[in-house]
Amino acid sequence: xxxxxxxxxxxxxxxxxxxxxxxxxxxxxxxxxxxxxxxxxxxxxxxxxxxxxxxxxxxxxxxxxxxxxxxxxxxxxxxxxxxxxxxxxxxxxxxxxxxxxxxxxxxxxxxxxxxxxxxxxxxxxxxxxxxxxxxxxxxxxxxxxxxxxxxxxxxxxxxxxxxxxxxxxxxxxxxxxxxxxxxxxxxxxxxxxxxxxxxxxxxxxxxxxxxxxxxxxxxxxxxxxxxxxxxxxxxxx
Ligand SMILES: NC(=O)c1ccc[n+]([C@@H]2O[C@H](COP(=O)([O-])OP(=O)(O)OC[C@H]3O[C@@H](n4cnc5c(N)ncnc54)[C@H](OP(=O)(O)O)[C@@H]3O)[C@@H](O)[C@H]2O)c1
Numbered sequence: 001x002x003x004x005x006x007x008x009x010x011x012x013x014x015x016x017x018x019x020x021x022x023x024x025x026x027x028x029x030x031x032x033x034x035x036x037x038x039x040x041x042x043x044x045x046x047x048x049x050x051x052x053x054x055x056x057x058x059x060x061x062x063x064x065x066x067x068x069x070x071x072x073x074x075x076x077x078x079x080x081x082x083x084x085x086x087x088x089x090x091x092x093x094x095x096x097x098x099x100x101x102x103x104x105x106x107x108x109x110x111x112x113x114x115x116x117x118x119x120x121x122x123x124x125x126x127x128x129x130x131x132x133x134x135x136x137x138x139x140x141x142x143x144x145x146x147x148x149x150x151x152x153x154x155x156x157x158x159x160x161x162x163x164x165x166x167x168x169x170x171x172x173x174x175x176x177x178x179x180x181x182x183x184x185x186x187x188x189x190x191x192x193x194x195x196x197x198x199x200x201x202x203x204x205x206x207x208x209x210x211x212x213x214x215x216x217x218x219x220x221x222x223x224x225x226x227x228x229x230x231x232x233x234x235x236x237x
Contacts (some may be wrong), residue, residue: 003102005030005031005081006083007030007032007082007083008083008086009086013036014041016181017088017177017206019042021210023210028218031056031154033058033060034057035061036059040061061151064113066114069116075093076124083128084119086133087113087114087117087130090120091110092145093106094145095147097129097150105147107147111151115158115162119173126169126170127170128169129170129216130171132158134174134226136151136176138152138153159226160224163223163224164224171222171223173223173227176228178229178233178234179198180209198230198231198236199231200232201231204230209229
């Protein structure tokens, strides 16, 4: 019987950083399952221009606030063998600890969804790997975006805990981007000015993110690690 190609599920994989990792996944020879909630146009346009990947790219639409495990159940029915999971979906917004409902929403998407997807992935797939996308900014002291920050800190700890719990079958690592792309609503000029604060004097690069991602995918002895791709921004206040 013909062996099915190995595939990687990327949440919010149809644009921006998620799609950058999707293309890196294809470049390593995997198939890719692009989860999205509302926006798939960018990835579908790219696929129309690159039809050689037609059989290697799958789309799943789902709101992760409702039974996130559904995305894995659907992935397991596709003509591929699920081997990797990237928890990339996120909601970046201000909000501090005076707003517990906002904190709950941040914990939902950045902690509970990756925790549930990770546990179900480990149960179903048994041997494979998980990469959680955190944020290098959480290593710097600060009180801005407190709820986002708390939730991503939990995600980093979740990564370490899952690495122990899911071994030896699954490796679990985290990738912590710095300022790679401007957040919705922030100007390009303000984003570029961030370079002055960064030790390497550069804002982020999608290519550097893809390099670090490929390292974590391929390295079979690396688990429980977080790699920051931020030009050293996490080292300074
Ligand atoms: N951009 C950066 O420079 C930067 C810096 C540091 C860390 N990061 C991290 O890198 C990752 C990707 O960043 P990004 O800027 O590319 O992300 P983004 O543009 O903020 O996109 C995140 C996507 O997550 C999806 N999402 C949110 N809640 C969801 C839910 N309940 N169900 C399903 N999908 C949901 C949304 O997809 P739909 O649009 O389909 O609804 C949203 O567009 C995130 O984890 C982020 O925290 C990014």
